[in-house]
Amino acid sequence: MIALAQQTEDYVSPGLQRFCIRFTTLASTNVDDAKFIDIFHAWIQRQALPGILIDVADYRHVPDGLGVMLVSHDANLYVAPDGNRYSLTYQRKTAQPGTLPQRISAAAAVALTACQLLEREQLLHGALKFDPQQWAFVANDRLLAPNDEATFHELRDDLALAAAGVYGSDNFHTEYVHQDPRERLTVNVRAAKPVDVRMLLENIRKQQHG
Amino acid sequence: MLADRISPALSEEIDHYERQLRLRRQGKIDEKIFAEIRLRRGVYGQRYDNGQRHDGEKTQDIPYPSGDLLKGPNTRWDAPGMQRIKIPFGALTTAQMEVLADIAEEYSDAILHLTTRQDIQLHFVSIDDTPDMHRRLAAVGITTREACGNAVRNVTGCPLAGVCRDEVFDVTPYSKATAEFLLGHRDAQDFGRKFKIAFSGCSASACGLVFMHDMGGIARTRVVDGVEKRGFELYVGGGLGAIPHQAKLFDEFLPEEHLLPTAQAIARVFARLGEKRNRARARIKFLVAKLGIDEFRRLVLKERETLQEDPKWTSWISSVNDASESPRSYPATSDPVGPAAGFTGWEKTNVYGQRQAGFATVSVTLPLGDITSRQLRQLATICRRYVKDTIRITVEQNFLLRWVHQPDLAVLHRDLSEIGLGEPGAHSIVDVTACPGTDTCKLGIASSRGLAAALRQRLAAKQLQYDETLKDLRIKVSGCFNSCGQHHLAEIGFYGVGRTINGYKVPHFRVLLGGRWNANAKAFGLSIGAVPSKRIPETVERLIDRYLRERQAHEHFSEFMARIGKKEAKAMLQDLMIVPAHDVDPSLYSDWGDARQFTIGDIGVGECAGQVVSLADFGIAAAEDEVFEAQLFLDEDASARRATGKALNAMLTAAQGLIKLQNPDIADDPEVILREFRTRFYDTELFFDPFAGSKFARLIFQAYDSRSKEPTSELARQRVEEAQLFIEAAHACHGRMLEAQRKPRPASPDAILKSAVS
Numbered sequence: 001m002i003a004l005a006q007q008t009e010d011y012v013s014p015g016l017q018r019f020c021i022r023f024t025t026l027a028s029t030n031v032d033d034a035k036f037i038d039i040f041h042a043w044i045q046r047q048a049l050p051g052i053l054i055d056v057a058d059y060r061h062v063p064d065g066l067g068v069m070l071v072s073h074d075a076n077l078y079v080a081p082d083g084n085r086y087s088l089t090y091q092r093k094t095a096q097p098g099t100l101p102q103r104i105s106a107a108a109a110v111a112l113t114a115c116q117l118l119e120r121e122q123l124l125h126g127a128l129k130f131d132p133q134q135w136a137f138v139a140n141d142r143l144l145a146p147n148d149e150a151t152f153h154e155l156r157d158d159l160a161l162a163a164a165g166v167y168g169s170d171n172f173h174t175e176y177v178h179q180d181p182r183e184r185l186t187v188n189v190r191a192a193k194p195v196d197v198r199m200l201l202e203n204i205r206k207q208q209h210g
Numbered sequence: 211m212l213a214d215r216i217s218p219a220l221s222e223e224i225d226h227y228e229r230q231l232r233l234r235r236q237g238k239i240d241e242k243i244f245a246e247i248r249l250r251r252g253v254y255g256q257r258y259d260n261g262q263r264h265d266g267e268k269t270q271d272i273p274y275p276s277g278d279l280l281k282g283p284n285t286r287w288d289a290p291g292m293q294r295i296k297i298p299f300g301a302l303t304t305a306q307m308e309v310l311a312d313i314a315e316e317y318s319d320a321i322l323h324l325t326t327r328q329d330i331q332l333h334f335v336s337i338d339d340t341p342d343m344h345r346r347l348a349a350v351g352i353t354t355r356e357a358c359g360n361a362v363r364n365v366t367g368c369p370l371a372g373v374c375r376d377e378v379f380d381v382t383p384y385s386k387a388t389a390e391f392l393l394g395h396r397d398a399q400d401f402g403r404k405f406k407i408a409f410s411g412c413s414a415s416a417c418g419l420v421f422m423h424d425m426g427g428i429a430r431t432r433v434v435d436g437v438e439k440r441g442f443e444l445y446v447g448g449g450l451g452a453i454p455h456q457a458k459l460f461d462e463f464l465p466e467e468h469l470l471p472t473a474q475a476i477a478r479v480f481a482r483l484g485e486k487r488n489r490a491r492a493r494i495k496f497l498v499a500k501l502g503i504d505e506f507r508r509l510v511l512k513e514r515e516t517l518q519e520d521p522k523w524t525s526w527i528s529s530v531n532d533a534s535e536s537p538r539s540y541p542a543t544s545d546p547v548g549p550a551a552g553f554t555g556w557e558k559t560n561v562y563g564q565r566q567a568g569f570a571t572v573s574v575t576l577p578l579g580d581i582t583s584r585q586l587r588q589l590a591t592i593c594r595r596y597v598k599d600t601i602r603i604t605v606e607q608n609f610l611l612r613w614v615h616q617p618d619l620a621v622l623h624r625d626l627s628e629i630g631l632g633e634p635g636a637h638s639i640v641d642v643t644a645c646p647g648t649d650t651c652k653l654g655i656a657s658s659r660g661l662a663a664a665l666r667q668r669l670a671a672k673q674l675q676y677d678e679t680l681k682d683l684r685i686k687v688s689g690c691f692n693s694c695g696q697h698h699l700a701e702i703g704f705y706g707v708g709r710t711i712n713g714y715k716v717p718h719f720r721v722l723l724g725g726r727w728n729a730n731a732k733a734f735g736l737s738i739g740a741v742p743s744k745r746i747p748e749t750v751e752r753l754i755d756r757y758l759r760e761r762q763a764h765e766h767f768s769e770f771m772a773r774i775g776k777k778e779a780k781a782m783l784q785d786l787m788i789v790p791a792h793d794v795d796p797s798l799y800s801d802w803g804d805a806r807q808f809t810i811g812d813i814g815v816g817e818c819a820g821q822v823v824s825l826a827d828f829g830i831a832a833a834e835d836e837v838f839e840a841q842l843f844l845d846e847d848a849s850a851r852r853a854t855g856k857a858l859n860a861m862l863t864a865a866q867g868l869i870k871l872q873n874p875d876i877a878d879d880p881e882v883i884l885r886e887f888r889t890r891f892y893d894t895e896l897f898f899d900p901f902a903g904s905k906f907a908r909l910i911f912q913a914y915d916s917r918s919k920e921p922t923s924e925l926a927r928q929r930v931e932e933a934q935l936f937i938e939a940a941h942a943c944h945g946r947m948l949e950a951q952r953k954p955r956p957a958s959p960d961a962i963l964k965s966a967v968s
Contacts, residue, residue, distance in 0.1 A: 018316060038805040045265045052273060054258060054290065057334075057649065058803040059321060061577040061663040063630030064585065069319060071334050073274060073288060076319050091319075093336065140316050143212075143342075182308060182587055184315065 015100055016145055016155075020091040020138040020184075021111045026129045027084045033060050035123045036068035036079050043070060048117060050110055051075055075107075077114055086128060088115055091140060100155075104137065104162035109204045111135075116197045133194050135166075136177075139185040147185040152176040155187070163189045168203035215349035223355065224348060227251050228341040234281065245282030252294040252357030253340050255282060256333065256650050259289030266806030281337055290334040292650060293318070294357040295347065298389040299367030299382060299409070300328030300603030300610075306350045307590040307601070313343050315583035322586055324579040326643060326696055327406070328366045328603040329357065333650050356393060360401045360492075362477070365389035366408045368417035369602035369610045372534070373564040373571060377411025378429035379440055381418075383530040384469060385409045391470050391522055392477070400481040402492030406449075407473070413443070415728060419605055421457045422448045422699065424494045425476060432463050440530075441465040446476060446506070447498030450693035452905075453931045454734045455495040456924070458503040460510075466530075468514075470523045475514035479506070490905035535600045537569060541615035542596050542622075550624040556634040559675055561619060564612070572611045572622060573636035577666060578644055578659050579607030581631075588629040596622050606684075607643060608636050635675035639683050639754075642666050643696060647689025647706065648801065653901055654689035656706025656717040656743050660802025662687050668747045679758060683767045684727040685750065687719070691935060698734040699725050701767045702750060707740055707938050708808070710945040711789045715808045717743040717801045720934070723753075723771050723779055724845075733768070736841050736927075737934055738780045739834070742798045745786045752782055776841055829867015830940050836860035837933045843926075850926035857926075857933035858917055861910040864940040865891070871947060884914055897943045906939035 040056040043049060052073035059066045059078075066089075067080030076091040090111035096103045115130040137159055139145035145155070156174060163172050171193065177186040213221065227247070234244040261272050274288035281287045295310070302310075310330060314322045317339045318332035325331055335343070344354055356362055367385035371377065388407060392398050398405070408426045410418025420426030427442030444464045448457025464472060476494075483501075485492040498506050560573040574589065581589070593601055593611060600612040614622060626632040635641055642665050645651065647658030665685060674680055688695035688705040697703030703722035708715050718740040725735030741749050753771075761770045771779055792799055800808050840856035843849045862880050865887040869876045872890055876883065887910065891897035897907040909932045921929065 034803075037803055041266060041805040044263075044270075045267060052275075054263065054272060056804075057319065057321075058660065058663075059580065061666070062321065062580045062582060063577070063633065065580070065582050065630075066320060071290065071319070073272075073290070076334070078319075142312055142316065180587070182312075183584070 101161035249359035252354035537613035645694035833864035
């Protein structure tokens with residue numbers, strides 16, 4: 001088995017680098033999906049997120065699809081309808097330095113920053129409110145992280161370490177999502193108590209600064 | 211292990227590619243050579259790969275981490291690219307579908323795009339990931355070799371082959387044999403440009419699009435000595451691109467055993483005599499036009515005689531009648547369920563009764579040819595349940611499931627609907643085809659996909675997909691003149707162009723009428739004018755409404771348009787072509803699905819420049835009128851001579867308009883115009899297209915030099931196309947000159963983006 005986590009800091013690890021972090025909103029209505037195009041273009045103009053932001057891809061025509069995507073060199077970020085909610089997925093593409101928990105934590109920070117920007121976005125008139133009490137981790141690399149219990153067990157400690165940093169406590173649990181084995185390994189992380197985006201960003205910031 | 215599932219030959223090829231990639235990273239291979247190496251593996255560049263992007267207000271540098279490292283001329287290493295994956299004649303297995311879904315999810319953006327040539331494309335791919343991706347594809351028997359580059363591209367075939375009610379015989383084994391024979395063949399490695407091949411089982415339908423291919427075969431049989439023999443009506447020298455050419459008949463009946471040696475001989479003649487230096491004239495259509503079909507045929511047949519006998523030419527023929535696919539023995543469901551909502555409409559547009567009793571094909575409608583990884587994986591499961599490995603990609607960018615038991619249709623539709631793939635409207639007016647356009651293509655001028663999505667939504671809302679009268683009417687959109695969206699072939703076609711109005715750029719589409727989708731793309735449409743992009747849905751509605759209102763019994767759309775004439779069709783749209791000022795309607799100044807202002811930099815208008823601009827505008831507008839008149843000569847008078855004369859005049863008028871920017875006193879004498887155009891715009895390269903170089907500038911000289919030649923109707927048609935392209939290039943040149951002359955001014959307060967900034 002190839003090591004999923006590389007425990008040396010400041011080193012671009014050969015371990016799991018491709019993964020996604022997904023947050024979901026509370027039920028929301030009256031959102032014009034086309035606004036995400038305008039919003040993401042504006043984010044590129046002012047480089048509103050970390051990373052090298054490049055372009056916007058409009059996939060609203062794809063049924064049950066990916067909605068509107070902000071493409072960057074490092075990651076894709078897309079917002080799509082998910083029943084009567086919206087999900088925001090941050091998909092890491094390029095290698096990051098640090099341990100796996102650090103990489104997950106860094107990705108969560110970018111995803112949460114995007115959530116916060118959308119919550120405050122004037123064009124959306126406050127229609128989106130994210131529920132960060134739960135988020136999903138998706139391993140986007142079947143060769144390194146096949147979707148099975150064994151991989152989950154191998155990943156669990158690193159995920160727990162990352163989640164503890166995000167929530168600022170150990171009061172959460174992780175759950176392997178049993179689904180079609182051809183799909184990617186997905187783990188839900190859920191805090192025991194309600195939290196908000198700002199609080200989690202603060203936790204990560206504190207953790208990153210020691 | 212992945213390696214155990216890859217053939218040694220494929221494995222070696224990919225290892226070699228990976229080594230080349232590493233050497234380029236180390237600077238040990240020239241960037242131009244590496245570009246061709248990666249293109250031949252299907253690894254393409256994508257929009258913004260020069261490291262710059264206009265964000266609506268200014269051009270920003272994209273700070274890619276590998277800095278100045280290039281993967282081709284002016285193409286940054288780290289810039290996301292496109293991976294094209296060849297799927298010969300569009301035939302896929304479920305195992306292949308699953309791997310494609312996986313790699314799209316892991317290396318791309320989880321969207322797979324089906325192309326009009328039965329390929330699959332993934333976008334936003336890092337070049338560093340391509341070797342791994344190629345290995346995973348190779349493990350399920352897919353190679354990306356020669357998916358791009360100056361090589362034999364994907365061999366396409368009618369997706370109904372083998373189950374079609376009208377075909378002469380199943381062309382699948384012939385498509386397969388040709389694809390395998392020419393893949394990597396030593397005689398097909400030295401072309402000046404790409405070479406595309408297609409096969410069709412009949413001449414009446416459009417499934418194979420033979421007439422627009424470099425080489426195409428239509429199935430034929432002939433009785434020889436009392437025995438029925440198979441062969442092909444073989445065509446060469448067709449192609450779309452900027453100037454479409456109908457393929458020429460090479461042989462009325464080429465016996466099957468001569469197919470591969472003839473293809474090989476054609477490849478050798480093309481490699482030897484085809485243009486190599488000037489890309490714009492390097493497709494085989496130009497060689498066939500230059501030599502004439504008779505001389506080309508003579509050379510090929512002579513070449514064929516010199517070839518050394520190759521067992522591969524015929525070794526496959528004995529098995530052409532072996533069934534390449536088989537149905538499930540029994541329907542998947544023994545307990546029929548009631549139809550889901552929308553079944554009746556879906557059955558009407560998406561189900562086709564096979565010639566084999568009790569079986570049907572089912573089209574899976576993919577808006578703009580896009581499907582998610584998850585959907586593709588789920589579709590593979592559905593295919594296993596209902597049809598085994600009998601799946602094809604269609605040239606209309608859908609999937610086709612073959613050998614569906616008729617009793618399974620209702621439950622299959624229910625299953626497809628559950629994964630968002632049960633939409634009706636396949637192969638109908640709402641099934642709009644579009645190339646990638648400005649979404650991802652470097653050459654895109656306007657948003658073809660954005661327009662196609664808008665049209666689809668608008669026409670489906672009117673339920674036009676069910677209208678029997680519109681059954682054979684297609685809409686196709688290209689983001690530029692290069693025809694990747696096959697705009698020439700549709701009854702209503704569009705290609706993207708830009709216009710400069712009072713210093714602002716406005717996305718437009720040229721409207722083409724007169725194409726015929728059926729009959730293997732036998733008739734090409736011509737432009738009647740350019741309409742702002744945002745007004746195209748209204749354009750389509752006007753055309754269709756009038757057709758539905760005034761058509762005569764059984765009159766096809768193209769026949770109706772021919773009856774009312776292009777002059778009248780243009781008059782119907784005239785008001786839509788007039789663009790209000792930016793302050794009056796800023797919505798026209800941005801493109802579909804893009805918040806950015808279309809202009810490249812906000813441009814101010816000085817009074818002095820304004821007068822000069824109006825002179826140039828006037829000249830180009832006059833040229834537009836003349837080229838339209840040339841079309842009318844073609845359509846109404848059938849006068850090739852008058853049409854070519856008018857087309858040449860149109861080019862001269864456009865050139866004169868541009869010259870007026872520098873010399874308002876330019877004479878009307880053609881010789882003077884040409885001389886000044888050469889000095890001021892050709893020698894200075896001012897007129898040159900950023901991508902096509904001198905291609906369009908040369909058209910005017912060629913047209914003038916051949917003005918005394920008696921034109922055929924085909925040449926006249928080409929001249930009209932060339933005049934349109936020259937005028938488009940004049941518009942573009944004018945826009946570039948304006949930008950260079952004027953200083954940027956602050957962004958418009960109306961800019962949409964301003965309000966987005968918190």
